[in-house]
Amino acid sequence: MPVTPTYPGVYIEELPSRVRTITAVSTSVTAFVGYTSRGPVDQAVTITGFADFERQFGGLAAKSPVSYAVQQFFLNGGSIAVVVRVASGARAASVELPNSSSDVDQPAGTALVIRAKEPGAWGNGLRVSVDYATRTPNETYNLRVGGETFNDVSPDPEHPRYVVDVVNASSDLITAEPPAGTDPRLRPDPVGTVSGAFGAELPAIPDEDLEVKLRGGTETFRTRVQGEPGNLVALGLALEQALRAIPDQPGTRTFGAARVTPMGNRLQVVSGSDDPATVLEFSGAVATALNLNASPNVTAYAVGGEGGQAGEDGGLPGPTDIIGAESAKTGLHALRDVEDVNLLCLPEVCGYPTIDQQIPVLAAAERLCVDKRAFLLVDSPSSWDTLNRARAELPRLDPVRSDHAALYFPHLEQVDPLTGRLRAFPPCGAVAGIMARTDSGRGVWKAPAGTEARLAGTRALTVPLNDPENGLVNPLGVNCLRSFPVIGPVVWGARTLDGADALASQWKYVPVRRLALMIEESLYRGTKWVVFEPNDEPLWAQIRLNVGAFLNSLFERGAFQGVSSREAYFVKCDKETTTQNDINNGIVNILVGFAPLKPAEFVIIQIEQMAGQIEV
Structure with missing residues (x-):
């Protein structure tokens, strides 16, 4: 703050820096939308590992492609995921x-x-x-x-x-x-069998066996309560030991894990059965002395059991459930409130019976990705079990061709941990993990493909491809998954759905598109300080300095072409980009250009046979 001099001497004044750091945003936070066995519905939940997914969404489920995709994402190098559970008609128990x-x-x-x-x-x-x-x-x-x-x-x-x-x-x-229509101050009945109230002196225990039956059973079990307990705690311990001495049926712990708990001046007896409906019924002179022949209760109250509402998963979500409603922020639109979403996976969609059912979902997802500056990973339809079928049906995906999406073919064959058998899985989760791993190790400008992009846990691919077959679909914008000797299954393509040769798109390659999205979002967040600043040359100079420093940091990490910063990028913000009319309207225009690296998709090696040399 300004210093007011009042005495002869030296004054120190700290001035704020004109450099405002622009930080690169995340590039590999992956969103998964679809069915899970549990979890909050139509809410975006951020997780940092598969253990988180198991705690919040129930882990792997045979009917949940999302659960396997999330597992493959973390297995292949992913670190942060956002999961949206979609449930059609699900009901809580x-x-x-x-x-x-x-x-x-x-x-x-x-x-x-x-x-x-x-x-x-x-x-x-x-x-x-x-x-x-x-x-x-x-x-x-x-x-x-x-x-x-x-x-x-x-x-x-x-x-x-x-x-x-x-x-x-x-x-x-x-x-x-609280219960509706009744006094809310009622206490629930304790589970098990509760004895009558004991007085200051405990009753004498008859020298007989305690008789126990399971409600609905015909066999009577007998046991002896040993000793002369002097207090209620000792009596409870003696009764518990007597019950645990009764032999159990193989594989059960009805008596072996029985519990007797003092509750004030009463005893609570609970069986150790896993079945909540198991009830111990006492009879005989010992039960009468201990007042244990009162009305017994269940071992535990079963949520969704008799007298309650059973929980239901509902039907598997269809296209309208996945799309959801933008106004209510359900389905895909639950992601609109999430600040960081870079990749989007919809592993259920490829399993829909027809491509016509898949198109509306993919179109809605692509629009969301454009709005969120995210990238959609499209799984090839599960019906594409041969290369010829894939080539024949590929034109049906033309309505969703976009530079914000990439298509991967074929599916992965992996061992299902739930059954131990090989099963086909959509590749989007594994590909997203590889993108996260590549971004972390090399940068978002490196194509997430090649011999480094190995698919962890993949045994085989549903459609093996060779070089000529790969060459039939690569020019059409299809990213193939290939398997090579020693190396194993890898991602072998890096084109967007807008990357077909016939389209000649400037966003042909996945790393170019994703790098641009990262720069756009970073500048969007990093230049908010400009709003309401005086719109003149001092502001423009600060913008050039800050944006230039950010782009130069990317250049030094190898994100752009060129041997100098002049060749790699430029930032223009002056009276040429912002006219007086713009200033009058409160507008400042910033022009940013960069020279992206493009993957070496085709490596051509020329070999020439040397002619004999004449020595001179």
Whole structure:
């Protein structure tokens, strides 16, 4: 800030730099849109590894090409992905937790509604347990689901640990809702069998066997409660040891993993069965003494089970589901709010029965990529099982020919981890991973193809190609995947869909188009400081300095042609580009040019036989 001199001496004043750094944006953040077994619907979720995908979207699923594409993306070098789950008619599983007692002078009814946080059949596997083993067993309770535990929660909305607030604020699996039309202060019944209340002195245990049956079964199991427990904790431990002494059926842990928990002045007995409907029923003199022959409850409440709504995955998304609605930002349009998306993969689309069904989705995706300065990776239709068929049906993709898209043929043959068998997969996920790996190691200006672009995990290709066959489709803008001895399967093409020889497009090559997109987006973000600045020569000089510094950094890394910066790029911003009329209208025009590197697609080696030399 300006210094006001008041005494003789030296004053130090710091001045702001005129250089504003322009940073190159990301080039390989890849978006995947389609069906997954779980996850939020029509929301863009950023993940940084396949473990993230497994946690949030359920991992590999046989009906989910997206899940395999994401796995191949990270396997081939990808680092950041954005996943949008699309589900058609999916429904979330739920269960109503009952209160069947009136020990708090309240009528019986539904105490709490538990619902899977996301739609899909995955929610049917959730199991909820309830117990009253808290510091205030007559007022609060513990709720457990999956690996999540919510201790000391209360059904009272005025309580600081109100169950609905606690669960909804921290659970990744479920949401809790108060019951409609009933008193919200009801507590759910604890699972298992709960004994009657014990007094200050424990009852004497008869010298007889405790009789146990499984509800619906005919066999009676007998065991002996050993010792003379002096307190409720010791009694619970003795009862648990007695139950665990009962032999289990092979492969089950109904008795071997049984649990007995003190809850205030009561005991809760829960079987160790994986089946939530397994119920232990006690009888005999010992059960009467311990008051264990009351109404037993289930081992756990099954979300989506009896009395609840079953979760459904819904039908596989069709073209309209993938496209979605721009106004509601569903389907593809969920990506519009994501700042960094560079590549777009739609691995389900190639599996649609006809190309006519694929065209509308690819067209919508291409328009999105133009708006977002992104690049679309198009999988060849799965019906292209021969080269001749690919050549015959390629003209049907003419409506989606674009310099913002590239087509890859054929599909990959890899081992399906779920079955151990070879299976064909769309190549877009693996190609996106190779692009990310190439960008990181060499730069976005390097073609993501060649002997370095090996397809990890690929055993073979659905259509093997040789050089002459490759030469039939390469001039048409088709990027082939090839397999070479020793090297293995690789990407062997780097043309956009606008790169057919007949079109003579300036955006013929993938690296040229992607480099331009990176420069455009970097300058778009890096020149926002210009807005509302005084529009005159000092501003223009700053723009030339800042944009020139950015382009020079790319030149030094080998992004452009030429041996000098003058040959590689130029930045023009002066009174020739910005006239007085532009200034009056608040416009500043910046002209940027660059000389892109183009891949050495055809290597021609000329060999000449030397004639004999005459020595002089």
